[in-house]
Amino acid sequence: MPVNHSFLWGHLQNLGEIQRSFPATAGIGYTVTELAKPFTNGLFYIDTWPFSDPMLVVNTPTAANALQKYSSALLKPDDVNGPLNTLCAGSSMMTMPEDQWKQWRLLFNPSFSITYLTELAPTVANEVSIFCEKLRDIVKKGKRIELEPLASRLTIDVVGRISFGESMNHQRNDNPIAATVRSQAMWISFNSVVEPWTTLNPRRPFMNWYNNRLFKKYIGAVVDRRFAEVRASSISEKAKTKALLPKALEHYISNARTNGSSPDHLDPGFKSSLISNMIIFMVAGHETSSTTICMCIHSLATNPEYLARLRAEHDAVFGTDISTSHIMSMVQQEPERLNKLPYTLAVIKETLRLYPPVAGIRSGTPDVNLPDDSGKLFPTAGIKIWTVHAALHRNEKYWPEPNTFIPDRWLAKEGDRLHPIKGAWRPFEHGSRNCIGQALALIELKLVLIMIMREFDFEPAYAEDDSEVFGNKAFLAGNQGVGEVPYKGYPVRVKTANRP
Template identity: 40%
Template sequence: MAKLVMSLPENIHPHTFIHYLKQTYDLPDVFYVDTWPVGDQICAVVNPELAQYVTVQHSLPKHPALERTLNHITGFKSLVGLEGQEHKRWRAVFNPGFSTAHLMTLVSGIVDDCTVFRDILVKHAEKGDRFLLEEAATGVTIDVIGRAVLRSDASMNAQTSENEFVEAFRSQLTWLPKSGDMNPFRIFNPVRPFIFLYNEYRMNRYLTKVVSNRLQTRHDLENGNEEKKKRGKPILDLALDEYRAEEGKGSTKNLDAGFLKGVMPHIKVFMFAGHDTTSSTICYAAKAISENPEVLQKFRAECDEVFGPNIEQTAQKIKDDPRIINRLTYTVAVIKETLRLFPAASSVRLGQPGYMLQHEGRQYPTDTFMTWPVAHALHHSPKFWPEAESFIPERWLVKEGDPLFPIKGAYRPFEWGPRNCIGQELAMIESRVALVLMLRDLTIEVAYDEGKDVKKSGGLPRTTPEGERAYQILIATAKPAEGMPVRMKRG
């Protein structure tokens, strides 16, 4: 481990260690890593069939480490950490809001937020300045998830103004303990608990007001006998409908504090997961498109075919016919290939007594281990992916039987099974809209360490062995190093 650590950037995401351990020492598809005293004992799974076994056929419960991190954001157990009937209950409450059919009714608002994002990028292109793309992408994804979950008729304006919830939320993420940090002054920072409490108070105050106002609005509409439509409703509204049906309560006025208290952790985890992962995907996809001329050419050719050559009409055409984005097959392939090379997260499960993984004639116990199907390691494995380190969108367009055709279960950015990501369709819709509005006439140029030595930092390399400077770091989820500084360019 020490030798491997010295060959990689200091703050690189822990999931890359599993990949490089396996490749460097030719380890089997299941192996153990003891990270004491930094972290938990790990049973690493880098095999499609075994990953399916752990998450689908015999789904293991989520590992407590995940909830320990999320509790700083949600305050209580959320959909991510709940198990058994409680998880099924709340998943059923939120499923209608995250259905493809319903999300299509929200596309017009998503376009509005992505148009603001584009305008901001155009200004950067005109100034020619250096800025953090991840920060700009975070603003638009917060606006989108806020509109989708809380208020479909209004934006949170995270891109253009200050917002109490956004400020507290991002502060909370900044203060999360860093994985693998062994500095006791940072691990046991006495200020951190007070910051967490203050930020939690601010987030709860904001959300309580928004949710309460929404409930009152729903009650007023019902009393006025106005037509009840599901089109364009925020996910919160559909969750309320499902909750009322389950509880047998016919009016929002009859709701007790149970809904308000129960829904709060889930809203916060949606806000977290919905913006955190998608913002990174937008950054890496924009980088890949801009740096690969053939990909850029095919991407723009598809946009011209679907929307016509007039770039200024793109946003309105999507708003007039949201399903037009379903024709962006090459753009979807670009996003999938981005998520293969740069998955934002993966599922960590808690091994159980007597739960064995069978592989190549050997049994691997899981009891007490963090049983981890490591998406990053699996996505980069040359055993399962031809030209694993190359950006090849075409592997998502070829027919079965082609050497590039993905192996079943080898692609897991959103996981599989009953605990898969509930917001994956929203992420794909948002990514398509953002990239189309962003890159039809703009490109980015990464701008790390301008004028500085880019090879070493404190004796450690500044790039991965493959030469990637925008490697992933861990801040709750995987993000591009240093926020991916770029310059925006016309053309």
Template identity: 25%
Template sequence: MIFSSLTPVVGTTFVVVVFLLLKLRTVWYNLFLHPLKNVPGPKLAAATDLYKIYYDLIIRGGLLEQIEKLHKQYGPVIRIAPNVLHFNDERAYYQIYGVGSTFTKDPELYSCFAMNESSFTYTDPEAHRRRVQMINPFFSRRAIVELENVVQEKVDKFITRMISHPKDRAINMFWAFRCASVDVITSYVLGQDFHAMDHPYFSHPFPLGIQRQVHVLWVWKYFPFIIPLFLSIPKRIMTYLKPLLGELAAALAVREQVEEKIERFLSDERALEGVEHEVIWHHLIGDGMEELSELDGEKKVSGLGGREKGEKSGERRGEYDGPSKNSLLSEALILTQAGSDTVGNTCYLATFYILNDPSVYHKLKEELRQVWPDKETRIGMDVLEKLPYLNAVLKESLRLGHGVVTPLPRVVGPGPAEILGVHVPAGTIVGMSCTFLHYDPRVFPDPYTFKPERWLPGGSSNLSEMEHYLRPFSNGPRQCLGQNLAWAELYLIMGYVFRKLDLTMHDTSIDDFKHFKELFVPSFEGRTFHAFAEEATS
């Protein structure tokens, strides 16, 4: 009787003891037998992933700040997890991310976006190469010039909305620029305008939903089962849950809208003919549609993500050898979200720094007046991109805005590598945050200060080196595909804002921009930047 009552206790104790012994064995291996055992860094980080998890989740976006402290203590190469190295050296950055690198993306990070079949999240280099071949022409400079009017239309609307904003209420510049960039990217890429700028006070729920996802990204990274579980909820049940999801419901609504449009394009090859201008679907779906042939059976939708059945296409049935529906959806959503964040954040930071320094503000306004004496006329990107001071302001804003601040992890392979004199076995995760390039005092003296003049001829003796260190769009074969579009938006938005508007900063200071959390992208901890806007008088 006593024995039988003790059996569950003994069994549970046995399982716990075995679990702890296995963990201790792993810790012992990581500390004393692992190939990276001699790389400097905290012993706790070498022993267990809990060190990294603590700074990501408990401190919430504090890992990058801790990495900076560790480099000051241990040098240019540190071990931040049992199988993860971080570097602080320009040579390592280009070896990891440069052209010719054979290192692949680490699926642990990129799977947390729940968009595994996109140009951004593909970990297979061949899958990525094929996708880039399909969509690169759409983001070429030539394509941007041809579709500049699409961007211009939204910029004009943004200026109108800024001027018409209630005069007794300061504009939340964070959301204003996010709404503008969302409307530009969705109109340009998808041919769908979500009218984010039309919402009162620039508080459209879709940009808010994107930011909400950013703030839960690390939770999804360490608990990856949450996303597929969440997305598998039937639509009829999700309808009842949406009121509880807040801004995330808006992101889901956009997902559904894009999915419906994809289904329409896949079911009817003629639907693309009605699109107002060239969009991403012409490259991802249109090329495949051209190869439709008269074959019996159901239409098949195949892609890098596999092959799935689709609807019949009227009386015409054939073989469509393009990306799967899931891949099309992944590509659309990642382009929309990533494309809006970098531009929105750069405009937000640039506007603050310009208003925070009267000399910068007046120099930029004067340069724009000189080339654009009549503000009622329209001026194009071809003129704005040649303005030295506007370029200097944008480059300095990109330097301090960084783009993605998380050390983008790469898996060493197919064989071992030597980085900064350290033997790195195949399968090791390596990375380096671009912040270590952008804040390098040897290249950028007084690196935390906004100084556009450093980018002007005569402002620095090492302009080529500065350009080499400026990597807001990453580098190499996995660099941002949309950087030509991003530059076009930056020229047009910032050029028009500071030529057509007079802005006054409200209740914001430099202290609000001194610290940020590393939530893949920077999330500043201070008060949100607000400003009043009036139409420029001259």
């Protein structure tokens, strides 16, 4: 436990002192990274009274791996579940207890199977090709832009494909569902300590209510339309249905007919849960991916030797024709080529190590006691268990040169000093409640890098007096979404790549 504990204010003074050493906008993960350094065995308690229950910070794979076996049973704390339920206009897979969660996870698993997602790769490539068109327009104008909002339009369209079975076309025209997703994410607040201005803003309850009303209107209309389509479709057409929404509706109709009824409308409870789950897929799926796209680009733009190696791998696997039409054709004919990109995957993994957009939190119970690296057990009854990925991923005990972008970590053989320790990398978490969209995210990220990094050069365009974290202006900022997002939207200048 940190020193200087206050009877009235717990460890808030400690947190405040460290947080003041970072920019006000910096994500809380950076503060915890510094706070954790004296605790070399990887576990410690912090007291955030009077704002929250005490927390056990997990900064070691020893405890994180031990926690995995409880992951399906342990719920998120009420002050996390509450905002998430507000975000989604009801309970979703992110907040459901184990029995409900299992039912929905089984229902959605086929839509995230690697077989289906590989088949979906050409569709994702088509969305990325529109992103490329937008970048070409930016090159012609020669203007400085914020890349994250542009990337988020791409990722929303990709998530729309997996969720609804159709593009939301948000890259070309404003989509009301997508706009509401962005607005709701901005107005959600999880912690009055970390996000006091968002929490106390008098407009927040109204905006949350208004956005939920729009969700029910717009997504509800899509659900009703797809329900009518699925009811009217033939058996052979249904066999092709794998997107989340039509697949769930097919399952609902099939169960009803098995029980001797032919439903002409959806049960209100099922429809409400379906809408809530569509919202969480939209929010979580687009924000984390758009953040990672920006940070991948930044990592490569500021490390030209790694960019050259990435381009060489893409030339070897996809040929030297860098046109989007050529790449889309190859992905259509042989999507398995995406599995032949070890260096590209290494770049993505190393980016997610340095810039994990979210953390993990659960409520402890009397049955859960977690070990630190020395074997000492830490009780969790009445405690929040906070796995801080930003701290764990930069812990020098497990990562040589922890603040340096080194993709070769992920190609190092066992025994090499760079070889990652099992369980120390967890941006998608592990265990039964891991991120269901991990495979989709990796396919999307690979296609983005393949299709843009050989055609375009990116130059970070922060101002000289912009803030820095660990010597880097492109840090992750908090209080601007459900997770953490690039500082100032990641401003860049885009040029056509100058390649030999």
